[in-house]
Amino acid sequence: MALKLADYRTPLFNDWCPGCGNFGILTALQMALVDLQLPPSGVVIFSGIGCHGKTPHWINAYGVHTLHGRALPFAIGAKLANPRLEVIVHSGDGDGLGIGAGHFVNTGRRNIDMTYIIHDNGVYGLTKGQASPTLKLGVQTKALPRPNINEGINPIALALASGYTFIARSYAFDVAHLKETIKKAIQHRGMALVVIQQPCPTYNNINTKDWYSGEDRRDPATGKPVPRVYKLEETGFDGIVRSPEEILQKSVAALTKSQEWGDRIPMGVFYQNELVSTYQDRIAHRIAGYLENPPSKQVISDAEGKPVTSMAKMLDELKVTG
Amino acid sequence: MSRDDFIWMAGGPQGSGVDSSANIFARACCYGGLHVYGQREYHSNIKGMHSYFHIRVSPNELGAISSRVDLLCTFDADSIVRHIWEVSSGGGIICDSEVLPKKLTEIPTLSASFREEFQKTLDEKGIKPQTVGDLLNEVKKDGVRIYAVSYLELLKLLSKELGEEKLSKLTIMTNILALGISFGVVNYDKKYVATAIEKIFGKKEKIISMNVLAFNLAYDYATANFKDFGFSLNAVQTDEKRIFIQGTQAVALGKLAGGCRFQSYYPITPAGDESLYLEENEVFELERTALKQQGGSILVMQTEDEIAAVNMASGAALTGARAATSTSGPGFSLMVEGLGWAGINEVPTVISFYLRGGPSTGLPTRHGQEDLRFALHASHGEFPRIILCSGDVEECFYDAARAFNYAERYQTPVIHLTDKAIASSSKSCRMFDTNLIKIERGQLLTEADVSGKEYKRFRFTESGISPRVPLGTPGVVFWNTGDEHNELGHITENPAVRTRMVEKRMKKLNLADKEIPLQERVNFFGDEDAPVTIVSWGSPKGAILEAMERLRRENYKINFLQIRMPHPLPREYIAKVLGKATKKIDVEGNYSAQMAGIIQEETCISIDYFVLKWNGRPMTSDELYDAFLLILQDKAPARQVLTYGS
Incomplete structure (x- = not known):
C-alpha cells in the first residue's frame, strides 16, 4: 500500500509560532518523503538545537534531536555505521553556521551521501531574537539593541568552498519548489545542502514573508508585488557538472550567483557534481564488503557470547615466546 | 648491582x-x-x-x-x-x-x-x-x-x-x-x-x-x-606463551575482541596511538561463525574535533554497532556535553580516556592521574555512568572489551580510564586469552521482537532498563532528544514524568552496582588481616605490588586494595577492607588524593597517609618502598610527595 502524508505525521501538538516558516519546511519534507515512498523506519531525521530542532518530533520516522550545532557528527556516525539509512539532517543558521560551523566545513570534504537542510531565518529565535551568523551587516531586527556589527556568512559560497556536491536554496513558503528541491537533495549521490530562507514572524521584522514576496514594491503597471525570490531554473541557469572539465566554470557560476541578495534572491540548484566519490565509496575501497557488512550489521559473538573476532593474527604479531 | x-x-x-x-x-x-x-x-x-x-x-x-x-x-x-x-x-x-x-x-x-x-x-x-x-x-x-x-x-x-x-x-x-x-x-x-x-x-x-x-x-x-662490567645478562628457558605489547595496543585489541566496530577520534597524545593501531588492523578474520568468509572490520574515523568524535560514536552506537572514541584530558573536556547527551538518551557510548598531566595543555606527553573526579562529574545534570580504571596492560585488554558489556547492559556511557604511564609502557605478559571475554549485549531487540507491537524506547520498567532497537529497525520508530522526554522520546516538561524519568535512568546505576561482580571491580593483594592497607587505582599498581612484596619479604604485614571501578564504587567491600586496617595509605598520581576523597564520601572512612606524585613521571617501586617503609616505621608525615624522574 502506498504511503500517504498521514503516515509521516505524529499526533503531537506543534508549538512553533503561528506563521513560522518551519511549517512550510515540515510539510515540504513530508511531501517529499511521500513522493519518494521512503518507509518511516528507513529514514532518520537528525536536528540540532533551536526552533528547527523540534522538527523530528513531528515526523513519523526515526528522529534524533541532538545538541546545539552537533547534528552532523551524530548523523555521520549513524550513516557510516549503517549506510542503508536514509539520513536527513536539519540545522538552524545559528546551529549549523555558528556553533556548528566546524562540522559544516568538514562534512563538505567527506562527501557523505546524506541531506543537510539549514533553516535560515537570520535570528536566534528560541533565545529571543539575537543576530544569527547569516544576518547581514547593519541590519537591526527587532530584538537587537544595535544594528548587527558582523557581516553575514554566505552559506552557499561556504558550502562550495567546503566541497559540498549538491548546493541549493529554496524558500519556506514556496512549498512546491521546496519539496522538489528536497527530493533532488535526497536523490543526490553525495553530500547535499539545502539552505531554506525562512521568515521568523516573531523576531525577524526585516526579512518577512511580505519582504520575500515583494509586498513593499509593487509593479506600478500591474499593481502586483515583485517577489525578491526567483527561480534559477527559470533563468536557464544550470549548475549540474557533467564532466570534470566543467567543474571550474560551474563553480565560478555558482559562486557568482551566491552573491545575489536583497532585490533578487536566487532559489534552486546552484551546483551539483556527482563525479566526486562518496565517503562510503572511499571506505568500501579500503574495506572490501563494507557496504554489505557495515559496522551495525556485523556479527560480533556466537550464540554463547564468545567473541568471533579472530585475534590470532594480531596476537601472533606481538608474540615473543611460546 | x-x-x-x-x-x-x-x-x-x-x-x-x-x-x-x-x-x-x-x-x-x-x-x-x-x-x-x-x-x-x-x-x-x-x-x-x-x-x-x-x-x-x-x-x-x-x-x-x-x-x-x-x-x-x-x-x-x-x-x-x-x-x-x-x-x-x-x-x-x-x-x-x-x-x-x-x-x-x-x-x-x-x-x-x-x-x-x-x-x-x-x-x-x-x-x-x-x-x-x-x-x-x-x-x-x-x-x-x-x-x-x-x-x-x-x-x-x-x-x-x-x-x-x-x-x-x-x-x-x-x-x-x-x-x-x-x-x-x-x-x-x-x-x-x-x-x-x-x-x-x-x-x-x-x-x-x-x-x-x-x-x-x-x-x-x-x-x-669492555670486559669489566661484572654482570652478564643471560637468557632463561620458558615455555610460557608471551606477547610484548604497549598499553594503547592492549586497549585496541580489547576493543576488537569485544566487538567494537566503530571508533572516532581526534589526534591527541597519548591516546592517538590506539586509533592508529586500530586503523592498521581495520580488517580482520572471524571465527566461530558461519559468516567466517565475510570477515570483519572496524571503521576508524578521524574527526574535526573531539566534539565530533564523541557524538559520531553515539550516532554509530544508535545503529546497534559497538562504538567508541578515545582521547586524553583536553579532548575529554570537549566531549562532556556529548557525554550528557548519551546519558539522557541511554546510549552505550564507550570513551577510552588516557590521563595525562593537566590542567589545560598541562604536560601533554607526561603522566598524571588528575582526572578521576573530572570523569566522575563531567557534564551538567545527573545521569548514570560507569567508570573503569585499568592498572596494567593486561587489565587494559580485558577492561576495554568489558566496557561495551556494561555500556550495552545498562544503556549508558562508560568511561575507561588508563593513563600515560600505561599507554606508553610496553611489557611482556602472558598471551591474552580471548576465551575469557564474554559478549553481553543487554536488552537489544530485533525486528522479530518488536514486529506488530507498540514500541516505546524509554518505557518505564522495574529495572530502569528499556529494551532498545537499533535505528532503522523495520516496523517501529523512536525519538531521541537531549531534552527531558517521555517514554516515546518526545520532549516533555511534565514534572511527574521528569521525576520518574530521572529515577528510571539513575536506577540503572544501582542495578549495575548490584549485578557487576566484585572481581571485575577491585583486586586485593597481600595479607588478608594485615594492619596496613594500601589503596590505589591505575598505573601505580605494578610499583605498589613490587614495593609491597619487598616489605612482605622483610616480614611486614601489608595488603593492597586496587580499585578498578570507581563508579559505581563497591563501597561495602571497600569499607570492610579499610575497616580492618589501622594504617590506611592512599597512593595516587595527583595533588588532591582524589580517590581517597571519593572513598571518604562513599564510606565515611578517612585515609591516614597519602603518597602522591604529580611531577609528570610514573611512580617507581623504589620510591614507593621508601615511602611505605617510613609509614611502617611511624616516621612518615601524613603526606609524602614523590619526585623521581627526569
Whole structure:
C-alpha cells in the first residue's frame, strides 16, 4: 500500500509560532518523503538545537534531536555505521553556521551521501531574537539593541568552498519548489545542502514573508508585488557538472550567483557534481564488503557470547615466546 | 648491582633512534625468555629534545620501572648529564667519546631550571667538573664504569665493511652501534638480537643485513674492549606463551575482541596511538561463525574535533554497532556535553580516556592521574555512568572489551580510564586469552521482537532498563532528544514524568552496582588481616605490588586494595577492607588524593597517609618502598610527595 502524508505525521501538538516558516519546511519534507515512498523506519531525521530542532518530533520516522550545532557528527556516525539509512539532517543558521560551523566545513570534504537542510531565518529565535551568523551587516531586527556589527556568512559560497556536491536554496513558503528541491537533495549521490530562507514572524521584522514576496514594491503597471525570490531554473541557469572539465566554470557560476541578495534572491540548484566519490565509496575501497557488512550489521559473538573476532593474527604479531 | 633485575636506559635527542633501539633491546630480551617492562619518556617536541627509554629486565614478570639505572646508553651529552646520578654503583655508562671534551655549560638543550638544580647537586657534592669527561670521572670514583667509544670511528669501520663511502648515509645506524655496545658489555646472546632486528625491520632484507652487521661490529668491539662490567645478562628457558605489547595496543585489541566496530577520534597524545593501531588492523578474520568468509572490520574515523568524535560514536552506537572514541584530558573536556547527551538518551557510548598531566595543555606527553573526579562529574545534570580504571596492560585488554558489556547492559556511557604511564609502557605478559571475554549485549531487540507491537524506547520498567532497537529497525520508530522526554522520546516538561524519568535512568546505576561482580571491580593483594592497607587505582599498581612484596619479604604485614571501578564504587567491600586496617595509605598520581576523597564520601572512612606524585613521571617501586617503609616505621608525615624522574 502506498504511503500517504498521514503516515509521516505524529499526533503531537506543534508549538512553533503561528506563521513560522518551519511549517512550510515540515510539510515540504513530508511531501517529499511521500513522493519518494521512503518507509518511516528507513529514514532518520537528525536536528540540532533551536526552533528547527523540534522538527523530528513531528515526523513519523526515526528522529534524533541532538545538541546545539552537533547534528552532523551524530548523523555521520549513524550513516557510516549503517549506510542503508536514509539520513536527513536539519540545522538552524545559528546551529549549523555558528556553533556548528566546524562540522559544516568538514562534512563538505567527506562527501557523505546524506541531506543537510539549514533553516535560515537570520535570528536566534528560541533565545529571543539575537543576530544569527547569516544576518547581514547593519541590519537591526527587532530584538537587537544595535544594528548587527558582523557581516553575514554566505552559506552557499561556504558550502562550495567546503566541497559540498549538491548546493541549493529554496524558500519556506514556496512549498512546491521546496519539496522538489528536497527530493533532488535526497536523490543526490553525495553530500547535499539545502539552505531554506525562512521568515521568523516573531523576531525577524526585516526579512518577512511580505519582504520575500515583494509586498513593499509593487509593479506600478500591474499593481502586483515583485517577489525578491526567483527561480534559477527559470533563468536557464544550470549548475549540474557533467564532466570534470566543467567543474571550474560551474563553480565560478555558482559562486557568482551566491552573491545575489536583497532585490533578487536566487532559489534552486546552484551546483551539483556527482563525479566526486562518496565517503562510503572511499571506505568500501579500503574495506572490501563494507557496504554489505557495515559496522551495525556485523556479527560480533556466537550464540554463547564468545567473541568471533579472530585475534590470532594480531596476537601472533606481538608474540615473543611460546 | 641487583641480580633480580637489570635496568638499561637509552637516552638521546628525539628522532635519533632511541625508540627503535629500545624496541630491539626489549624484544631481544623477550626472545631470550626474560620479562621486560619499558617506559618511554619524551618532550612535547618532534626532533632534538631529550627523550629516553627505560627498560627493566628480569626473569620474573615486571609491572613498573625502578629509580636506578644499571647501564645507561647515551647518544649525546645531554643524556649523560641528565641521568648521571641515576646510574647505580657498579653500573656503567656508554657514551660517545667525542662528547667528553664538551663543556657542561655548552649543552643548549638543558633548561635553565635543570642547570640550576644540577649546579646545586654539584655544590652539595663539592665537585666542580668543567666538561662531560670531568663529570664522568667523578662518578667513576663511585664505581660507575665508563665505556666511551667513538661512534664516528665505528661508523668508519662499518662503511669500510659495507663498501659505502658516504658516512652521512650511515649515521642513522648510530643507535644500532650503541645497542651492540650495550649487549656486548653484558655478554647477551647475539642470536636473540638478530631475531629482534629482523622483526623490527620486517621484510627489508638489505636493511636487516646492514643493521645486523653494524650490531655485530659494535658487539665484538665491546666484548674485546669492555670486559669489566661484572654482570652478564643471560637468557632463561620458558615455555610460557608471551606477547610484548604497549598499553594503547592492549586497549585496541580489547576493543576488537569485544566487538567494537566503530571508533572516532581526534589526534591527541597519548591516546592517538590506539586509533592508529586500530586503523592498521581495520580488517580482520572471524571465527566461530558461519559468516567466517565475510570477515570483519572496524571503521576508524578521524574527526574535526573531539566534539565530533564523541557524538559520531553515539550516532554509530544508535545503529546497534559497538562504538567508541578515545582521547586524553583536553579532548575529554570537549566531549562532556556529548557525554550528557548519551546519558539522557541511554546510549552505550564507550570513551577510552588516557590521563595525562593537566590542567589545560598541562604536560601533554607526561603522566598524571588528575582526572578521576573530572570523569566522575563531567557534564551538567545527573545521569548514570560507569567508570573503569585499568592498572596494567593486561587489565587494559580485558577492561576495554568489558566496557561495551556494561555500556550495552545498562544503556549508558562508560568511561575507561588508563593513563600515560600505561599507554606508553610496553611489557611482556602472558598471551591474552580471548576465551575469557564474554559478549553481553543487554536488552537489544530485533525486528522479530518488536514486529506488530507498540514500541516505546524509554518505557518505564522495574529495572530502569528499556529494551532498545537499533535505528532503522523495520516496523517501529523512536525519538531521541537531549531534552527531558517521555517514554516515546518526545520532549516533555511534565514534572511527574521528569521525576520518574530521572529515577528510571539513575536506577540503572544501582542495578549495575548490584549485578557487576566484585572481581571485575577491585583486586586485593597481600595479607588478608594485615594492619596496613594500601589503596590505589591505575598505573601505580605494578610499583605498589613490587614495593609491597619487598616489605612482605622483610616480614611486614601489608595488603593492597586496587580499585578498578570507581563508579559505581563497591563501597561495602571497600569499607570492610579499610575497616580492618589501622594504617590506611592512599597512593595516587595527583595533588588532591582524589580517590581517597571519593572513598571518604562513599564510606565515611578517612585515609591516614597519602603518597602522591604529580611531577609528570610514573611512580617507581623504589620510591614507593621508601615511602611505605617510613609509614611502617611511624616516621612518615601524613603526606609524602614523590619526585623521581627526569
